[in-house]
Amino acid sequence: MGDLLLVGCGKMGGAMLEGWLARGLSAADVVVAEPVDALRPRTSGVRAVASTSDVAKTPEIVVLAVKPQSMDGVLPDLKRFADEGAVFLSIAAGKTLKYFASHLGTTAKVVRSMPNTPAAVRQGISVATAAGGVSEAEKNRCHQLLEAVGQVVWVDDEALMDPVTALSGSGPAYVFLLVEAMAAAGAKLGLTPDMAMQLARATVAGSGELLKQSSEPASQLRVNVTSPGGTTAEALKVLMAADGIQPVFDKALAAASRRSKELAG
Known part of the structure; x- marks a missing residue:
């Protein structure tokens, strides 16, 4: 080289x-x-x-x-x-x-x-x-x-480098925050903080590896783990509601992309 x-x-x-x-x-x-x-x-x-x-x-x-x-x-x-x-x-x-x-x-x-x-x-x-x-x-x-x-x-x-920075450059922090939030929610339901964090870390890490190895899109992998009328479906009703996770991510990535433009001068 x-x-x-x-x-x-x-x-x-x-x-x-x-x-x-x-x-x-x-x-x-x-x-x-x-x-x-x-x-x-x-x-x-x-x-x-x-x-x-x-x-x-x-x-x-x-x-x-x-x-x-x-x-x-x-x-x-x-x-x-x-x-x-x-x-x-x-x-x-x-x-x-x-x-x-x-x-x-x-x-x-x-x-x-x-x-x-x-x-x-x-x-x-x-x-x-x-x-x-x-x-x-x-x-x-x-x-x-x-x-x-x-x-x-x-x-x-x-110009696409600004949304790239917002999505993948800053993205690992969002995933780590997701782990924190899942663990905190588990602890509020009675799990010990250590067990809740262990479960959250392993779940996100394992899901990431499954996503990497699978040829199916993320949407299909989500469907695969969601039984109609089951516990996952009930949680997804909240996360996928009009005021759920998508508008939060829309606002977050827009803010990060805007800041990337500002830092570039």
């Missing part, structure tokens, strides 16, 4: 690095720039430096895995790589192609992506969009890097 520079090795950057190495990327082809000593990888063969200024050779791909608020500080030194034709793959929320063009130059080859936290267990999903100057071959290399931690979807319209 060629030389790769990973800028930032926190939770997401570290998960991606592990995924790349597990899929056969040579450690000798990776340089990690991470200012925090405790976060630098100790993997044999991977060169780790404190700053991108310590990297002289232009990499084929630069993966930007720093927090969005830190991006302004790292891009000035990286412009030299953009000028030499390196491809930039960003996983920073809210940082647009226009933003990178203003810092790296209008001809910079940039792919903007939005992964989510299940990437930590290689079960994530990333959505990506590319600047005009990125070739199909370069997009494919970025696809392979993102695919190391889960599924990858591409969009041509960058």
